[in-house]
Amino acid sequence: MTEQTSLPLTIQEETLVFKKENYSPTFLPYNTQQGISHFDIQDLIPSNHVSRVIDEMIESIDDRIVR
Template identity: 60%
Template sequence: MCNPKITSSNYNTEQATFPLALEEGTGVPLHQKASPTFIPYNNQQGFAIFDIQDLVPANHVARVIDEMVELMDDELFFAHSKGGGRSSFHPKMMTKVILYAYSKKIYSSRGIEETLTEHIPSIWLAAGQQPDHRTINRFRSDHLKTMMDSLFEQMIHQLIEQKGQSSP
């Protein structure tokens, strides 16, 4: 069988017969006659990812963080936002991204910014949005610092409720 896209014109498709023994100086070894074949490869071609959520495994830590933050009351996040001015990134998204980065031992705002372009779970948590390192740092120092205690408290309450529901 021959694939014309990846093989040379002298690719032999006929059944080869091999002598049992090659005498010295006669014939050419088979590995010099055959042309190599490869699986087609082109990293310049376009491809579409229809749903990035399918690329994040079901038991991934990003899904746990997403679920926990989504269970939090919106008022917890909105109470620390001033409002007015230019539209800002959603505080739940920013919290998810920062918590995920912390779970991966990434603490610098530039490192967190990098994960938003290179790590599929981070891209999924941010829904493709890419806040820069200044925005991440500002959110972390202005908002996350003031809501951390109440955020932690609500997470503990959620875990207690989930445990109570799963226990017989």
């Protein structure tokens, strides 16, 4: 004999009530002397990598829209 389980047929909806409270904005501290390092990602790809071939193929596609 097997026992069959079923899900409840009614759906209970809950109403969320938000209390209006005065919250002050929270700001994260930051340092204005932070350094930003910029680097070219192409410097990380070897000269004989397949991604360079794919890049050349995509760049050779005409960008103009023909109507």
